[in-house]
Amino acid sequence: MTNTIIWTVVILTVLGLVLSLVLFWIARKFKVEEDPRIDEIEKTLPGANCGGCGFAGCRAFADAAVKAGNLDANYCPVGGAEVMKKVAVILGCEVKETAPMVAVVRCNGTCDARPRINTYQGAQSCKVKAALYGGDTGCLFGCLGCGDCVAACQFGALSMDPVTGLPVVDESKCTACGKCVAACPKRIIELRAKGPRGMREFVSCINKDKGPAAKKACSSACIGCGICEKTCQHGAITVADNVAYIDFAKCKLCRECEALCPTGAIHGVGFPKPLDKEAVKKRVADRKAKAAEAAKAAEAAKAAEPVAVPVQPEVKKEENNG
Amino acid sequence: MAKLTFSIGGIHPADSKIARERKIEVLPLPDRVYVSMFQHLGAMAKPVVAVGDTVKAGQIIAEPGGFISAYIHSPVSGTVRSIGPRKDLAGFMQMHIEIEVQGDEWAEGIDLTPELVTSIPEDRDFILDRIKMNGVVGLGGATFPTHVKLNPPPGKVAECLILNGAECEPFLTSDYRILLERTDEIVVGAAIMQKVLGGCRCVIGIEENKPEAIAAVRASVARLGYPSMEVAVLKKRYPQGGEKQLIDAVMHRQVKSGGLPIDVGAVVQNVATSLAVYEAVQKNKPLVTNVLTVTGDVLPAEKQHNYLFRIGVPLSFIAQYAGGVPESAVKMVSGGPMMGKAIANLDATTVKGSSSILYLGEGTARKSESPCIRCGRCADACPMGLEPFLLKSLYKAGDVAALEQNAAQDCIECGCCQYSCPSYIPLLDNIRMAKGQVMAVIRARNAKK
Numbered sequence: 001m002t003n004t005i006i007w008t009v010v011i012l013t014v015l016g017l018v019l020s021l022v023l024f025w026i027a028r029k030f031k032v033e034e035d036p037r038i039d040e041i042e043k044t045l046p047g048a049n050c051g052g053c054g055f056a057g058c059r060a061f062a063d064a065a066v067k068a069g070n071l072d073a074n075y076c077p078v079g080g081a082e083v084m085k086k087v088a089v090i091l092g093c094e095v096k097e098t099a100p101m102v103a104v105v106r107c108n109g110t111c112d113a114r115p116r117i118n119t120y121q122g123a124q125s126c127k128v129k130a131a132l133y134g135g136d137t138g139c140l141f142g143c144l145g146c147g148d149c150v151a152a153c154q155f156g157a158l159s160m161d162p163v164t165g166l167p168v169v170d171e172s173k174c175t176a177c178g179k180c181v182a183a184c185p186k187r188i189i190e191l192r193a194k195g196p197r198g199m200r201e202f203v204s205c206i207n208k209d210k211g212p213a214a215k216k217a218c219s220s221a222c223i224g225c226g227i228c229e230k231t232c233q234h235g236a237i238t239v240a241d242n243v244a245y246i247d248f249a250k251c252k253l254c255r256e257c258e259a260l261c262p263t264g265a266i267h268g269v270g271f272p273k274p275l276d277k278e279a280v281k282k283r284v285a286d287r288k289a290k291a292a293e294a295a296k297a298a299e300a301a302k303a304a305e306p307v308a309v310p311v312q313p314e315v316k317k318e319e320n321n322g
Numbered sequence: 323m324a325k326l327t328f329s330i331g332g333i334h335p336a337d338s339k340i341a342r343e344r345k346i347e348v349l350p351l352p353d354r355v356y357v358s359m360f361q362h363l364g365a366m367a368k369p370v371v372a373v374g375d376t377v378k379a380g381q382i383i384a385e386p387g388g389f390i391s392a393y394i395h396s397p398v399s400g401t402v403r404s405i406g407p408r409k410d411l412a413g414f415m416q417m418h419i420e421i422e423v424q425g426d427e428w429a430e431g432i433d434l435t436p437e438l439v440t441s442i443p444e445d446r447d448f449i450l451d452r453i454k455m456n457g458v459v460g461l462g463g464a465t466f467p468t469h470v471k472l473n474p475p476p477g478k479v480a481e482c483l484i485l486n487g488a489e490c491e492p493f494l495t496s497d498y499r500i501l502l503e504r505t506d507e508i509v510v511g512a513a514i515m516q517k518v519l520g521g522c523r524c525v526i527g528i529e530e531n532k533p534e535a536i537a538a539v540r541a542s543v544a545r546l547g548y549p550s551m552e553v554a555v556l557k558k559r560y561p562q563g564g565e566k567q568l569i570d571a572v573m574h575r576q577v578k579s580g581g582l583p584i585d586v587g588a589v590v591q592n593v594a595t596s597l598a599v600y601e602a603v604q605k606n607k608p609l610v611t612n613v614l615t616v617t618g619d620v621l622p623a624e625k626q627h628n629y630l631f632r633i634g635v636p637l638s639f640i641a642q643y644a645g646g647v648p649e650s651a652v653k654m655v656s657g658g659p660m661m662g663k664a665i666a667n668l669d670a671t672t673v674k675g676s677s678s679i680l681y682l683g684e685g686t687a688r689k690s691e692s693p694c695i696r697c698g699r700c701a702d703a704c705p706m707g708l709e710p711f712l713l714k715s716l717y718k719a720g721d722v723a724a725l726e727q728n729a730a731q732d733c734i735e736c737g738c739c740q741y742s743c744p745s746y747i748p749l750l751d752n753i754r755m756a757k758g759q760v761m762a763v764i765r766a767r768n769a770k771k
Contacts, residue, residue, distance in 0.1 A: 121687060121688035122751045125755075127755060128748075128752065131755060131758070133412035133413050134413020134667070135413060140414070
């Protein structure tokens with residue numbers, strides 16, 4: 001009996017020792033050389049594995065960053081500038097400053113604004129609905145309301161507003177990973193700069209129909225009238241295909257376009273005070289009147305000095321005033 | 323003789339052929355017609371007329387945009403008022419030609435007399451050219467250009483032309499009516515196609531619920547004396563009229579995954595296509611008219627009609643002429659209740675493939691979905707032997723490779739799975755998307771080769 005126990009202990013101990021030596025040898029022989037910085041970067045990253053950076057998870061991101069030796073092609077939208085700075089320290093390189101982004105829903109066709117012309121009974125998926133038909137409103141471009149974007153968001157930043165039938169972005173949770181942008185078959189959601197102190201202006205509509213058709217389908221559609229484009233002093237707004245677009249890099253947040261938009265398609269978000277439309281309208285009207293006066297005066301001056309006045313400054317002046 | 327049917331799957335929806343006794347009436351002309359440039363499978367047709375042009379009925383107004391495409395003719399005489407995008411049935415923008423109707427003058431060379439012409443032209447190319455130039459497409463639903471289908475690639479031989487008179491969709495009666503009223507023309511049309519295909523035999527498949535049609539076609543074949551043509555009585559079962567199902571029923575052959583009917587020596591054409599072929603070849607008349615049923619479970623029998631309409635007449639005009647949309651209708655469908663498309667826009671126009679306006683009542687509304695109980699009824703019902711519950715889950719998981727392995731691309735979109743699901747799961751809605759994804763992958767792979 002005792003013998004059996006002793007033999008068992010001895011055999012197992014010897015076996016264990018031999019196998020551990022074999023394993024030790026294998027571990028040395030077939031060691032995978034890996035840059036320790038990959039692990040370090042991976043630890044620094046948020047670890048959501050959302051794919052928002054374009055790589056298949058955080059480790060793939062770290063791997064690519066270390067291989068490239070710089071951060072030109074890598075940006076973690078979830079971690080933002082803070083995390084990127086830490087990653088840059090590990091890699092010993094510079095990181096480009098990127099403005100924090102946020103998802104913006106570019107449809108304001110609420111149930112009130114956009115009358116429903118039929119009832120959809122198919123599978124509750126925007127993708128399926130978009131493939132089947134033009135949607136339950138007259139607008140071919142607007143939100144379908146089945147919530148594919150909500151399902152795609154891994155951070156719980158999107159929810160459907162039951163009153164408006166449109167998705168709402170919770171800015172505190174949105175990491176700008178872009179999953180919702182890809183999930184929306186109508187390409188309504190856009191990633192835009194969060195703006196200074198969270199203030200930003202955007203056109204909440206992508207309807208490319210001509211004015212009357214767009215207006216018929218939705219009372220708050222962008223009708224491409226171009227008032228905003230003409231009013232904007234910063235050249236931030238362009239109207240193409242009957243729809244306006246505000247370039248957030250150029251927008252100075254003066255809110256004039258928002259006040260003057262006849263359909264209310266331009267939205268301002270994050271401003272401390274509500275927009276005093278009348279005041280802004282008056283400001284714009286005054287400026288226009290002044291500009292007109294100045295133009296008249298210039299014309300008069302031109303008439304007085306028929307030959308000497310060069311044409312060039314004249315044009316410039318008009319541009320400034322317009 | 324035993325009644326023929328396909329070997330797996332299928333369902334038995336209620337027949338509901340309420341309009342079957344209503345004779346075909348000729349629909350009057352509206353003030354304006356809107357001719358869609360997208361009435362067939364394949365490339366969009368290109369308009370060859372300009373705004374302000376005067377056109378005659380039967381005149382070519384658009385030419386094919388590719389190899390698989392078709393000519394489009396003016397259904398009326400009048401003036402072209404606009405060419406541009408207009409909302410189609412589903413609410414999508416499609417290119418249309420708007421024509422203001424003025425009188426009813428037909429283009430030259432079109433024989434409008436009702437006399438039956440039985441002498442078939444000898445020249446095969448002449449026949450195919452007539453079919454192509456007269457814009458004939460398959461009228462069974464897929465609207466595949468007929469001249470392409472009747473011209474099998476070299477090396478493939480057609481053994482059997484199957485004429486599809488199954489009309490397995492509930493409610494629809496347009497094929498039944500033409501089988502009764504235009505019997506001889508359909509039979510001659512079939513003989514023309516037999517000739518084009520090199521003298522193969524022809525089987526006209528008709529479901530057992532149309533005994534009058536079966537008798538009429540049999541009598542006509544005997545009278546006109548076509549020895550290689552016979553009528554097959556099919557069991558009433560949906561989707562009996564599906565191409566692959568019909569080949570299975572009539573020839574007991576199965577088309578393999580990704581294959582075409584011609585691979586097993588079959589060419590399937592709808593009876594309405596046969597009529598169109600007859601008119602195109604014997605009368606030189608383009609495909610500008612078709613028969614459409616106005617029907618539905620909320621429409622009283624006396625308000626149901628079968629109309630001979632000009633292709634391009636707005637649906638709203640037909641609905642108005644037939645007595646307006648019934649108030650109790652909650653759903654409007656163009657085509658049968660199983661495979662038809664919901665009408666999201668009644669102002670849309672009719673196209674070559676339009677076969678009905680169907681008004682459905684409260685009871686037909688979809689019920690809310692509940693979880694899958696793994697009963698397997700969808701797999702039993704699938705006539706293609708697929709596993710719809712699995713395909714749906716794989717689609718949700720986004721596994722395109724597994725979808726291809728499980729043959730999502732073979733789905734014929736008949737809707738049997740969704741019809742038989744006790745949990746009201748929108749299986750087909752999802753599988754259709756999956757099919758699209760798999761087809762895109764296959765196309766991309768073939769393009770690489």
